[in-house]
Amino acid sequence: xxxxxxxxxxxxxxxxxxxxxxAGLIGAEREANGYRDYGDGAVVRVANIRRLLGAGLTLEDxxxxxxxxxxGDLTAGPPSEEALRxxxxxxxxxxxxxxxxxxxxDRLAGALAGLE
Numbered sequence: 001x002x003x004x005x006x007x008x009x010x011x012x013x014x015x016x017x018x019x020x021x022x023a024g025l026i027g028a029e030r031e032a033n034g035y036r037d038y039g040d041g042a043v044v045r046v047a048n049i050r051r052l053l054g055a056g057l058t059l060e061d062x063x064x065x066x067x068x069x070x071x072g073d074l075t076a077g078p079p080s081e082e083a084l085r086x087x088x089x090x091x092x093x094x095x096x097x098x099x100x101x102x103x104x105x106d107r108l109a110g111a112l113a114g115l116e
Contacts, residue, residue: 001037001038001039001040001042002035002036002037002038003017003018003028003035003036003038005038006038006042006043006046009043010043010046010047010050012046012050017046019059020046020049020059021036023059023060023062023063024063024067025045025049025059025062025063025067025070026038026042026045026046026049028042041071044070044071044072045070045071048066048069048070048071048074049062049070051074052066052074055087055090056090056091056094057086057087057090058090061086061090064086065080065082065083065086066083
């Protein structure tokens, strides 16, 4: 299938699909006219990439740790120790970012309360 068909089937923009391809997460054959031709398994692979990114992982995490799992059911087996380690690292990063945002919110709310 061509990139537009894959984009329509997955709800992911063609630009994102090209980005995933540059990151080594999906691959395509090139037709004689230069168009990308993705295999049928690309829909599952893109859905899994989106699921992992939506959970807070990065493209680098997906490429380094989850690449062997992208063509199947991500929840079919227990996660590897490496996958758990990466997930815990990402969770720590998210928690730190949230703490910074909460502190900023509190400072702003305090400043506004002092003006009212």
